[in-house]
Amino acid sequence: MVTSNHIHLLLYDTGGHNAIPDSIKLVAGRTGQEYNLRKNRKGAFWQDRYHATAVESNRHLRQCITYIDMNMVRAGVVDHPEKWQWCGYNEIQNPRKKKGIIDFDRLTEVLGFDTYEQLKNAHLQWIDTAIQEENNDRERKWSQSIAVGSEAYIVKIKEALGFRARGRKIRQTGDCFELRETPVPYKSTDSYEADNMLPWDQQR
Template sequence: MPRANRHYVPGYIWHITHRCHKKEFLLKFAHDRNRFVFWLGEARKRYRLQILNYVVTSNHVHLLVRDQGATNCIPSAMQLLAGRTGQEYNQRKERKGAFWEDRYHATAIESGEHLLRCLVYIDLNMVRAGAVSHPEEWRHGGYLEIQGQRRRNRLLDLDALASSAGIGSLPALVDIHNEWVQEALRTNDLGRNEAWSKSLAVGSESFVLGTQDLLGAGGKSRNIVGQGDLFVLCEPEESYGADFSLKN
């Protein structure tokens, strides 16, 4: 299996995915998902990690984050998250061996509408998996916090999320976010889209071209695939098919 990419451009928004070793359901118990969320909060405090959304599933996690320009912020945060979650699980279960797959994957996401698309895609993860019928039913994620239904243990930087999405206020963010989620549920627009989790960058053509240039040699060898207003900087082994767009 190829090692997942860890290319970074400081100040960018990143959609990070990380799977449990051999896709095992090592996060199937709420206790272990709670511990991951705890360490996510610690990473936010220790490394000034801006968290825009997240979901912890039974065998993998999604994080939507920004590093605020600090080069080592995301690697340090992910080292803390992966290390402490895995150590605690192995100690509790008297288990040895890897908890996570080799590496996490980071995809650069353009701000504005593309950020909103990725935001909703993350929210709908457990609906796609058939575990719940609505994201509000899965408490190990950012949906409830965005919708103002979580008063304790807040993790998200909602002001940064609204600003990055091009939305002027938090009430407007709540309304637009809810509208997009409800529309996806109504139209059953729940298909898995690997462009959000297996590419190097997703956004407009100018954003993807700019990201390709900033990544240097790591980006020049990658192909750009586009359809409509959505463009993807692909990993070499991915084609993404003819239709990878998430409709609104």
């Protein structure tokens, strides 16, 4: 999902080697350099470091996908995700023949479907339900949590983080658990490193 002032990326890492944080650092740096060159300016392009949330591969992942697709609906820009060109909704419902971004085999697998058609139909229903229920509230668990999932999953992530998880609380909302990030004052930075960085093969 690409908006006017930020992006959402849903990534799957096969494990290790800091692939996700290193990739984000590269993309963020190149984007800032290109923009400054184009506009003949200097200084920071991004307001802050990126935030990463580990998501358990089940219904929590489904909720995360729906939340991302509904971004511009929540913002009041469109009344349906299909009307926002730069989002995953349209690619799932109408896959590109060339230069596709989504790994449909992987997405189908981690969501527990047998076929892409099952995924496509379920995805359509998730969005329709969200629109009918007017579920347009911003959910802080996707922007302020280190991890979202079952209690066992959250405990596993907290243990893996070790001392870096000190002072960070496990919160429960219904049957959903979060490991909540500790609020920190804004500081401009060009490092684009996440304080909650953890080899992602330990997070699945």
